[in-house]
Amino acid sequence: MSTTPAVEPQSTKAAPKDARQLHLANPLMKGPDVAGAQRLLLENPYGSFPCGTADGEYGPATAAATKAAKFALGYPPAQVNGVFGPQLRAYLSNAQPLPADFQNRRKAREHVVTGDALIRQKIVEYAKWGCTNETKIHYAEVRPMNGLGSPEGLPLTTDCSGFATCCYKWAGGPDPSGHDFNGSGWTGDMISTGRHIAQSALKPGDLLVFGGPPAKQHVCIVIEPGDDPKLRDDLIGGAEAFRSRHAASIERRGAGTRIAWTVAWR
Numbered sequence: 001m002s003t004t005p006a007v008e009p010q011s012t013k014a015a016p017k018d019a020r021q022l023h024l025a026n027p028l029m030k031g032p033d034v035a036g037a038q039r040l041l042l043e044n045p046y047g048s049f050p051c052g053t054a055d056g057e058y059g060p061a062t063a064a065a066t067k068a069a070k071f072a073l074g075y076p077p078a079q080v081n082g083v084f085g086p087q088l089r090a091y092l093s094n095a096q097p098l099p100a101d102f103q104n105r106r107k108a109r110e111h112v113v114t115g116d117a118l119i120r121q122k123i124v125e126y127a128k129w130g131c132t133n134e135t136k137i138h139y140a141e142v143r144p145m146n147g148l149g150s151p152e153g154l155p156l157t158t159d160c161s162g163f164a165t166c167c168y169k170w171a172g173g174p175d176p177s178g179h180d181f182n183g184s185g186w187t188g189d190m191i192s193t194g195r196h197i198a199q200s201a202l203k204p205g206d207l208l209v210f211g212g213p214p215a216k217q218h219v220c221i222v223i224e225p226g227d228d229p230k231l232r233d234d235l236i237g238g239a240e241a242f243r244s245r246h247a248a249s250i251e252r253r254g255a256g257t258r259i260a261w262t263v264a265w266r
Contacts, residue, residue: 021083038056061197176194190207
């Protein structure tokens with residue numbers, strides 16, 4: 001893990017003498033300034049950028065939220081990274097207005113930010129469609145994956161990772177397996193390709209991946225975040241169970257060990 005990230009430009013307003021650039025490091029940076037940055041990411045005039053809870057630890061979820069905030073606020077492309085510095089703090093706290101060029105880029109990117117939210121909504125809608133049509137969706141580990149080019153096509157024969165990939169493809173999202181929707185990919189690919197996040201940073205449309213032996217690996221689509229998120233539970237152990245269940249109940253039923261909440265957006 002790099003400890004020499006790009007440095008964020010300094011705010012034109014004086015920063016506290018103890019202000020530091022926050023970034024991913026090994027060990028992770030910790031402290032009240034990290035917690036303050038997390039609170040600003042969660043609540044600010046420009047929207048909420050989920051980073052999990054304000055636990056004072058600058059991990060991958062906080063770095064990803066920082067990058068999302070910089071994109072949404074209109075930072076130049078070269079500065080859209082996971083470094084949280086005094087300038088970003090000043091913008092999010094409303095201590096300093098966005099410069100005109102930032103405002104122009106922010107306006108130009110609005111459709112991208114809005115588009116991601118709509119894609120997530122569509123992923124969830126397709127997952128629920130699977131629940132409604134469970135009797136017409138059958139389990140088999142078929143590769144290339146069936147259904148990628150036929151949104152809501154029935155009957156459908158697929159497995160858990162195949163169905164999740166279909167939902168992402170039909171909704172216009174990225175391939176959660178990282179294969180550009182070429183029909184290949186398994187749950188293990190989603191574990192290695194997806195960006196791991198804290199449960200508290202979940203959004204609808206993210207994935208929960210269970211590990212363990214290949215026969216027990218499983219993936220679910222998150223329908224509703226929360227302490228025990230509601231999931232679209234598909235095809236556990238070959239059973240055609242297209243129902244919305246919760247993470248704890250799925251784990252108790254033998255879907256392996258819950259090892260990663262993942263998001264395909266990087």
